[in-house]
Structures are given as C-alpha cells and as structure tokens.
Amino acid sequence: MRYSKFFLPTHREVPSEAEIISHQLMLRAGLIRKLTSGIYNYLPAGLRSIRKVEKIVREEMNRAGAIELLMPAVQPAELWQESGRWEYYGRELLRFKDRHNHDACLGPTHEEVITDLVRKEIHSYKQLPINLYQIQTKFRDEIRPRFGMMRCREFIMKDAYSFDADEKGAEKSYELMYEAYNNIFRRCGLEFRAVEADTGSIGGSFSHEFMVLAKTGEDQIINCSKCDYAANLEKAEVKWEPSEPDTSGDDKMEPIEKVETPNIKTVEEVTAFLSISPEQLVKTLIFRSNGDVIAALVRGDHEINEIKLKNLLGTEQVELADSELVTEITGAPMGFAGPSGLKLKIVADHAVKEMKNFVTGGNKQDLHLRNVNMERDFQVDLFGDLRTITPSDACPRCGNGISFGRGIEVGHIFKLGTKYSETMDALFLDQQGAEKPIIMGCYGIGVGRTVAAAIEQNHDDEGIIFPIPIAPFEVVILPLQMHETEVLEAAEKIYEELSEEGLDVLIDDRDMRAGIKFKDADLIGTPIRVTLGTRNLKTGQVEMKIRAESESLLIPLQDASRVIKEKVKELYDSIK
C-alpha cells in the first residue's frame, strides 16, 4: 500500500475525549473515528487489524471443527419473549418496532436465533455434535460506553454455539473451545490468562473468561502462585474449612450488652470506639432481591460479594437497600443494622459461623450490641461463600498464596447446559428414541476489543507496538528524500519485492519531511521499519529497525528484501 493513496489520517495531539492509552492511540494512529457515543468507524488501517484477528479466529475455529454461518442483526421480539430475556435483558437490549408495529431488537447476542435455527433443523443424535459460529456486528445499548473500543455499543464479535447429545460431549466441546481460544490469543501475540468466571446474564453453569493482562483492565483477577487456579475476583472462591472445636473453654457466651455509640456508624468508627478489631464485628447489609428484602452478614474486615450473594440466593438480581428501606426495616438509620430482632431471611458468610461474642448494630439509632451470639440471639437461615477474596486468603484449590492482577476480558466461554434448549424446545431423539433437550455451550470473542487490548499491552511513548500477526502492516518503508531518484528507486524495488512475496507493506511515498514519516511510522506501530536515505545509500546500505527494539541495524541494499523477509518470519516464529 502506498501511503499517498491510502486513508490513514494521524493526529499529533491527544483527543480530549480519550482517557486510556489504547483509545488515544487508536484515534491518533488513524485506526478508528468516533461517530457517536460508543459507536465507531473502523478506518482502513484499523480494519486491517480487525481482519487479521478475524482470520486467526476463523482458522482456529475451523481447526476445532466449528462451522461458520451468519445470522441476522435484526431479531423478532417473539424469540426473546420465548426465552424470557425480553424482560430480563433489560435496557441494554436495543428495541424498536417495524412498520407493521412488530417488536424487534438488534441482537446483542444470538442464543435465541441459533437455538431457533437448530430446533428447526436438528432432530437426531446423528446430527450432533455441531458447533456453529459467526463473526458479526452486535449491538448492546450500554448504560455507559467507555474507553473507546473497550466498551462500545456496536462491536464486532465472534460468537459460537455448540450442541451436544450428552454431558460428556458438551464437556468435550467446551474443552475444544478452551484450546481454540488459547491458540487464538497466543497467535495474536497477547499475554493472557484464562480465569474462572461468573456466567452473568448469558446464564449457564460454568464459564471461563480470557483476560489480556493489563494494568488498565476493568476486571480484577486473582491467580495462584503454585497451581493453575485463576479466577475473576467476582467469582474467586474463598477457601473455608470448619476449624477444630474449641475445647479450651474460652468460647463461653457472655451476656449481651448494649453500648451507646453516638453517631458511630462505619466499621472503622465502631472498632476504634470500642477498641476491638474488625474481626470481632459482624456487618449487616440489607438487600433487595426480586421484591424480597434480606439481610446478609459478613465479618467486619470482609467485603460482601454481590454476585456470590445473588448466586447463593438463586435470584436474578440483588440490590443494596437505600437508606429509606434500611430505616423502615431496622428502625434505625444506616450504620446501626444488626441481625437480632430482624424479621428477615438472614444469610451469612462461612466466616461468621466461627465467631463468638461479636459486635453488631443494635437496630436503633446510636446503639450497638456487644457479645452477640448466633443461635441464642438470632438465627441464620443460610450459610455460604459470600465475601470477596482478599490477598491474605489462600488458593481455594491448593492452599498456597494468591496474587492479584488486572485484565481485559477479550473472550468468554460458557457451558450453557439446557437453559435455552429447554425453554425453547430444542429437542432431539437419542439412540433409544427418547426425546431430550440438546446440551449447549456458547463462546464469544470481542474482536475490536482484542485489538484494543493488544495496544493496551503493547505501546510506548511514541505509539503502538503491534504484535506482527495483527499489525495493519508488517513492514513500513520510508524513502526519506522523495526527490532523489536513487532513494525512490531503491525503496520502490524493496516495496515491490516484498509485496510480491505476499507481505503487507506500507511505503510512505508522501513528499514529507523525514521527521513526520518517522513519527507516523512509530505511532502506527508497524513491527519492521525500513529507512532509505542518501546518507546510508552512499555506502549501499539501508536501515532496518524493529519497532519493539531500540537499536537499528544497517543491511546491504542488495540483501534488503531477503533480510527483511527473514525478519518477518522470525517475528512470527517468536510468537508461535
């Protein structure tokens, strides 16, 4: 490609709308332009990068036995009503009416459409297993789009759906996708990690997220220092074992004691006021859960995990109560809630089970209680893992230490089970002639987000440092003196030779000063830069520089194409 004939508008200045580095660089390097909030144009260079990710995705999906198809963006409301998600998906689902006043939506995902297709066409175990995928534009009307390509409303997604006759087959399909995803992100040149995750609104029983490791990631992830356990913070299990029964006799229940705590509300304030440690206090949190109100108890030094709470309760939604509701339920302003005397369902974290003679709120303004004990002073309806893991916790699998990090979710795979096939009657006849629901899995990759994550992970002060497999161009050639025929001809020759080899080459044939060409080449992040100038051509040499390295080297002009080609191969090999 000739820069002069291409459409690659770069900016020197950082657009004020962009906060994170990948967003800034994608705008500056001319990869994307915003149309409106959360909706972007992919400019030609950005599209090239997108297409390269798609190509890797296709190759690995096909290799795993999946089959590509393409489903519509526009979907009828009936299917969503049938699955129940017309209500449940909420305002993120962009709805509209067509001219006949029929409700429709723009697909944020395609479980309904694919399940409908499969139930109509697949009726026998002989047609299973099958895994169908597409690369298609999705629309999710995000409450708050942000960070450029990271959280858009309209975005390109690869989504795959597997259909199996039995649980064992479904597990196999899941593992195939797990492997394929590892291959895809490795081949994109990314540093990533598969972590256990919550299933969210897609539903299902089990899932992994593929996280590109980056400081600016929206998700917190934890991983074990010894074994291969890794999980999203919101999912990470807390290791809990009942401790040995205390036989020392120190566990005697003391009489309950009221303490005046004027305007002392937070855990910090209460523990300081009473000279106790947070481990001696139980936090009582009031939640709204599908119309019910419940109380959740965690130890003072622990944080409630709403997702775990939601899963323990088996409800679709939990919401921390507002001050009005707290006052109504406990009879006291926020900060003085306690479990004793509450006429509510009470759930508690495992750690609370071990506690004796602890402090809670007194359900009265400016009152706390000392020496509160379970059973005697209140009953817990349900115990469970309710708290967020902390750095001092042990790995839930092997018991060794864990570490915290941040990641960008670029892929997510789910074991769906029969959630959709049962509600939508996607059934098949097994070998015995018995009718059964098909067992499903679904598997997504954010294509644009993968490009953004790659930039987030690979950049410096000058701009992007693209991993070569997803770079818009593999090689950029800079003829510095456009009026020197010697320079121009040498550059053209290398350009033609490399292009004929099938490499993606950009030649910066603009009549611009050298500095501008260097700056743009660095900004765009092309892995290999070849500079031709009168200075080095005098001695028959051209300069080759790897974007990711600081040193450049001189190579003889006559060997240039061969050496560059070898370097391209070397860069690819370093990734595989």
Next chain:
RNA sequence: CGGGGCGUGGCGCAGCCUGGUAGCGCUCCUGCUUUGGGAGCAGGAAGUCGGAGGUUCAAAUCCUCUCGCCCCGACCA
C-alpha cells in the same frame, strides 16, 4: 439513573467571573527557503461560539430550558 466536568474553525485550547470588533497553537492551501526524528518566513482559507427561548441598545459572556460528549458510581460481555 445519581455525582462531577465539558461543548468556541478539522484537532488542542483561551476568552465567560466584570456583556461592547471572536482569539492562540497545531492542521489545511499558495509561494520561497529547507530536507535523517512532527522545519522557517510570507501570504491565505476555515467558526450560525451545541440548540431554543429570554434579559439588554448590545450576549460566546447573564438567566431558563434543551441536546450532545467525557469521567466517577450504580449496572453490565
């Protein structure tokens, strides 16, 4: 939806408090000089100051409403 911030040539911003000729840097165009890390000089183009209403002799500036965008939170792949 709650909190905060911002809308002024393509981009980045000043001007607003205290109303009175719409400015700066970059970009863009022309010419000359320059030419290995975002050149210099000279000339030039480009803005209904987000929109609507109001106050006023006079509004980018003050008031009211409204639309859009960004950030934090809630929420969510």
